[in-house]
Amino acid sequence: MRKFFTMTAAILLLAACGAEKAAHEDKQSGDEAAKQETREHKQGAENKEEDKPKEESTKQEEAVASPEYKLNQNTFALEPIGEANPKVVLLTIDDAPDEHALEMAKTLKKLDAPAIFFVNGHLIDSPEKETVIKEIHDLGFMIGNHTYSHSDLTTLPEEKQGEEILSVNDKVEKIIGEKPKFFRAPFGKNTDYSRKIAEDENMLLMNWTYGYDWEKEYMTGDAIAHIMVDTPLLQDGANLLMHDREWTNDGLERIVDGLRDKGYELLDPALIDTKTE
Structure with missing residues (x-):
């Protein structure tokens, strides 16, 4: 009986460790996803800012090209x-x-x-x-x-x-x-x-x-x-x-x-x- 309880405890301990490791990996995965999303959002904002002067330049060129x-x-x-x-x-x-x-x-x-x-x-x-x-x-x-x-x-x-x-x-x-x-x-x-x-x-x-x-x-x-x-x-x-x-x-x-x-x-x-x- 004592041997049975010892084995059961060992199994439960291993299961707990596995769950903790999985949770840690899930957290790391979630953190990486969040970081990637942040990077993509930042890059998108930068690209938008880069496009803005081009858009303004195009509008200015159109204004010059359209006499009033x-x-x-x-x-x-x-x-x-x-x-x-x-x-x-x-x-x-x-x-x-x-x-x-x-x-x-x-x-x-x-x-x-x-x-x-x-x-x-x-x-x-x-x-x-x-x-x-x-x-x-x-x-x-x-x-x-x-x-x-x-x-x-x-x-x-x-x-x-x-x-x-x-x-x-x-x-x-x-x-x-x-x-x-x-x-x-x-x-x-x-x-x-x-x-x-x-x-x-x-x-x-x-x-x-x-x-x-x-x-x-x-x-x-x-x-x-x-x-x-x-x-x-x-x-x-x-x-x-x-x-x-x-x-x-x-x-x-x-x-x-x-x-x-x-x-x-x-x-x-x-x-x-x-x-x-």
């Missing part, structure tokens, strides 16, 4: 495409960088107000002025082509017209790494040849709807700020012409504030369809 405004080549006003906000105006500054362009760019940057700076080639012939135009571009502003010497293109032979336009494109590309997307002829006077060059260079030919800062009566900050905002020519899609001038620089912040007070959004030129075909 087109330029009316008869009135030079900006017209909405689809459901874009019609109550917009475009700011443009010619004859940059003369003396005030960089300060004007900094003012506009502070106000979160986009614009196009149209440059004259003879104003970026020095290393100092090259630095200025690069800084304006680095602030986020588009650089447009306004010819080399600001000559009336209608008075020049075709060869000279080509030099006036193409030399600026080459110079701007060297400075900022890209060619201008917009072309504005001096005095708004184009020729068939200048139009062809602009088209060949994939530049959108752009004049303006109104401007005043070359008229003597508006050569103060107060006067130019008042007329640019209160003119009857201000309407949806207006294309505003200003220049690198002391008085325009002085009135610039008031112009921006006044336009916004009237409910106008300042149009980002990156949203303009620049296709020339």
